[in-house]
Amino acid sequence: MKRIIKIILLVMFVSACRAVEDGSRQQQNLIVDQDVFVQKRHKMVKEQIERRGIRDKLVLEAMRKVPRHLFVPDYLKDQAYIDSPLPIGNNQTISQPYIVAFMTEALKLKGDEKVLEIGTGSGYQAAVLAEIAKNVYSIEIIPFLGKQADEILKTLQYKNIHVEIGDGYRGLPDQAPFDAIMVTAAPEHIPQPLVDQLKIGGRMIVPVGDLYQELILITKQPDGSIKKKSVLPVRFVPMTGEAQDKK
Secondary structure, X not given: XXXXXXXXXXXXHHHHHHHHHHHHHHHHXXXXXXHHHHHHHHHHHHHHXXXXXXXXXXXXXXXHHOOHXXXXXXXXXXXXXXXXXXXXXXXXXXXXXXXXXXXXXXXXXXXXOXXXXXXXXXXXXXXXXXXXXXXXXXXXXOHHHHHHHHHHHHHOOOOOXXXXXXXXXXXXXXXXXXXXXXXXXXXXXXOHHHHHXXXXXXXXEEEXXXXXXXXXXXXXXXXXXXXEEEEEEEOOOEOOOHXXXXX
């Protein structure tokens, strides 16, 4: 009987050791995976972003920090840091890293701003903005994407991002005015409600057009008028909802 008990205890001890070993191996693999993604992220910033002229240190640091691979479908994680937009479902995409950096830099954020984002999508752009701005309000018209992005952002402990489900054409008048507004889907004209919600001196970056799109930088003047500047040809998914009714 004692021999049987010793054998049972030995088996339990070996099993426990194997479990600890398996756990340690999984943890080591996770650390290695994370290290690989960190290396890819730093390479992305150096080769795709800094090399193409982005100089804002806050933007560069945000791009180095936000784990883009967590905002793409699992089957695309190995492509998360390439110089390209990627599909995220529902005919939507996560923007090319350079475009994310370019649009963020254009807003000239310093750290104490309230920012409105139209088109949450994957949540990646909101995370980049939240690394710099004080508060980010983001609107997504597709409920599934908005809820999914909100879950990811909460998992990453972004407490200064507020995701709303709704039509971004009208913005968020209850939270206005905003220091900066970023639009990540293309209307065929500049939405007036968003202009109205921009602070005097505030900046808005928005892709405008149908077949041909231009990235337009808007600055609100002291008299309430706007100064517009075309800064880059782009290709974004179209803004849906009320924007399409206003054609």
